[in-house]
Amino acid sequence: MKKALLDGLTRDNVVDKLAALFEAIKDASYLGEPVAIGEHMLQGAACARRDGADDALVAAILLHDVGYYVDSDPGNDNESVADKRHDRAAPRVLEPFFPPAATEPIRLHVDAKRYLCAVEPSYYDRLSDASIHTMSLQGGIMSAEQAEAFAANPHCEDAVRLRRWDEEGKSPDAVVPGFEHYRVMLEALVAQHSDLSNR
DSSP: OTGGGGSSOOTTTHHHHHHHHHHHTTTOOOTTOSSOHHHHHHHHHHHHHHTTOOHHHHHHHHHTTGGGGTSOOGGGGGGSSSOOOHHHHHHHHHTTTSOHHHHHHHHHHHHHHHHHHHHOTHHHHHSOHHHHHHHHHTTOSOOHHHHHHHHTSTTHHHHHHHHHHHHHOOOTTOOOOOGGGGHHHHHHHHHHHHHHHTO
C-alpha cells in the first residue's frame, strides 16, 4: 500500500501523494529510533527552517527518507538487513517535480554521513545506533580519496547540512509542524520546476 502511494506521480498529484504517504507512515518505526520515520523527517524540516535554509533545502530534508517507500521489501524494512539505496530511490521519483537543489542533497545524504565521519571523527560519536548500523551497510566511513571527491561535488555543502539535521531530527519530545505546513512551499517548488523544465 505504501509503495502504491508513490506510483503514478504527476505534477498535479505529487504533493497530495506525499501528504498521503506522510499520513500512512506517521507511526512507522524506524530501526529502533525514538521517533517514527514521518516525525523524523518533519523534525529535520523544522531544524532547516530554524537555521534559515531556503525552500529547496527544506524540501530536501522533509522528503529525504521517502525513498524507503519506493521499492517495497517487507523483509528489509528500513534497511534492517541490507542497504535499500533509499538515497537513490527518492530522487528517482522526485526529480521530475523538484529542482536539483532539492533532489541532489537527498541523493547525497547517505554519502554525507560517511564523509562527515571521515573528515570530522567526532561526528561518529553523535550518530545513533541505527545510523551506525545503516552506515555499515552503506560502505562505511569514506577513505581520504572518497572524501576528497565528495567535497568537490557542488551539492556537498547542502548535503552536509541536510545530514546534520537528519541526525538532529530524532527527539521524542520535539513538537514541530505537520506536513500541511509545507504544502504551499512544495506546490510552489513543483510549479517553478515545471515552468523551468518547459522553457
